[in-house]
Amino acid sequence: MALNRPGPNLGKIAAAVGVSTATVSNALSGKGRVSADLVDTIRKVADELGYVPSQAGRALRTGRSGVLGLVLPDIANPLFPQIAQAMEAAASQAGYGVLIADSRGDVTTQTQAINRLIERGVDGMIIVPRRGTRIADIDCPVAVVDTPSTPGNTVSADHWGGGRQIVEHLGALGHKRLLLIGYDPASNVQNDRIGGMKSALMPDMSAETIWLKNLEQTQGAGCAMGLTGRVQQGFTAFAAVSDLHALRALTELQQAGIRVPEQVSVTGFDDLIFAPVITPALTTIHMNMATIADIAVAALARAIDATITTKPGDKTRKTGGTIVVAETSEVPMELVVRQSSGLPSILLSSQSEGTSVL
């Protein structure tokens, strides 16, 4: 797409050196069909002239844009920065640009966004799907980033395993009664995290699950979770499926004068930007987004290369219909222990006191 810019093109370089554009092209692409001397000369002249290859010309000829689309369910999601940053890094490492598209939590918008990306000629796309979306009828390679329990999924973190780790950690601290805090009961990711948590309960432990979205339906957004009551009922650990909800729980407890971690533990998920800097710092699960991005981009690059064609305009280049990258990979989750789940045992015996040890 590098436009009809005033800058030099292959022809200019060719003229300056006194060779054909074909030779310049071959020299610069390093395909080794040009003598070493000439390659040097051409490279030098290209540099002097400040040559920048035209992506438009190249794309038109090769049928490849060198651009990947990134479709996100909701850019406003607090995890998005990590995803976008990792994908951008992985893509640009692999020589691709990243075109973003926001489905704004809406399935129709998601379809439109996907179509816009197709129209812009992306070579492939990474989709973090909206819940319940069928990714189909997409005429280019697609990598789906979701949770392993989603069919057609390409790569994801081991959300279930992350949940296990959290509960194993809380169990080791001596917690017996846990409140598991989810937001949306329709989310695969959240269900997997909570499923993992439950699966790691020891025989002497018990857990109850609340879904904030249901709570908000009756009490309005940002409503209190009634955690002081839970503490009185004997819950000593609050494990949320996201740092955002953990933060909500933590501040609600703090405001009620309940001390964390002396009286109760709070844990999150995702290691969001605020997790390490709040007081107490939040114990959470960190996912290695860079690895996920690398896998997704690599899978995509392979799928794209598999559709390579030599003849320009070869109509068999794409098989048509969805090419979902087949393999599924799971990236491990890493437990990050911070103060919010530290030393609770000290107070586990006197948990109803509420003393303000300043």
Place this chain on the structure above:
Amino acid sequence: MALNRPGPNLGKIAAAVGVSTATVSNALSGKGRVSADLVDTIRKVADELGYVPSQAGRALRTGRSGVLGLVLPDIANPLFPQIAQAMEAAASQAGYGVLIADSRGDVTTQTQAINRLIERGVDGMIIVPRRGTRIADIDCPVAVVDTPSTPGNTVSADHWGGGRQIVEHLGALGHKRLLLIGYDPASNVQNDRIGGMKSALMPDMSAETIWLKNLEQTQGAGCAMGLTGRVQQGFTAFAAVSDLHALRALTELQQAGIRVPEQVSVTGFDDLIFAPVITPALTTIHMNMATIADIAVAALARAIDATITTKPGDKTRKTGGTIVVAETSEVPMELVVRQSSGLPSILLSSQSEGTSVL
């Protein structure tokens, strides 16, 4: 960039209808050089065939890619989702795609990122610059989003005015001694916010400023700010330049058993995703990012249209060198009052008590 896809191109449609590609092109672009009947037929056939125009062909011919670059200082910045979402919406509204680039807080990386975008042929770019960066030598229209005090700036929020509003609000609540919490003393945006805060102090009010980055230099990342000491010194309001730092202050105070807002008020900036859901909900300044994005994209679109050329390959199309969009716009900031700065007067008289009114 729509590749040599198997899908139909203008030629296919032309053949199907029995006209020339020129006529198909004219019909679909609606330039009115084709009879109404023929336009209808062509449109219908194009739809039936599922025609998607090739961006590569169009870009090569017109010299315009229809893509804007978005350069961010640090994608991990918590404000980034808002920026990216707003820009993506504004751009796609205006018919542009958005290619992202992350400078990862590094000036060299920023330059590389900008170059990559140029190579990909963006028609223009939106840059949220790294502090102290000179945006120059960019061979395409650029919109700079920063604070008004940055030279060459295109559009920004009125950070100074936002600071004023915060302090006026705190003053109205009866606060006399404020602690202003900045992070990086080298940031123009943060200095403007704090400058605005100071400028709104009434004669009977006083403020002290701390910069967290300096604090962290000696005490390590995520260190405590020593706010209990400040409360003892008589500070009753803590105004941070970002919700992230406000959150840090709030949790530190809560952990120390100091009640917000009964004993002290805490305010932030940016209305980040957690601001409304924590307890107490955070009083903050909301910036209308959509407006900023609209202005930036519109300015860019104007600048791009001004470089239009009719003859393909016209070498005068771009003037060469930086075309910084000239006009500067300031978008107002909106104060959002929530509980973290509510009703402090009740306790302003007994502020050293620290009673835990559960």
Place this chain on the structure above:
DNA sequence: CTGAAAGCGCTTACAG
């Protein structure tokens, strides 16, 4: 090792 030629898909002056 090097070059002439074709062609990707599009748009636009120009001619009819």
Place this chain on the structure above:
DNA sequence: CTGAAAGCGCTTACAG
């Protein structure tokens, strides 16, 4: 109102 032709910049078989 419609069409033939040129050309954007690139890459790649093919010929020499």
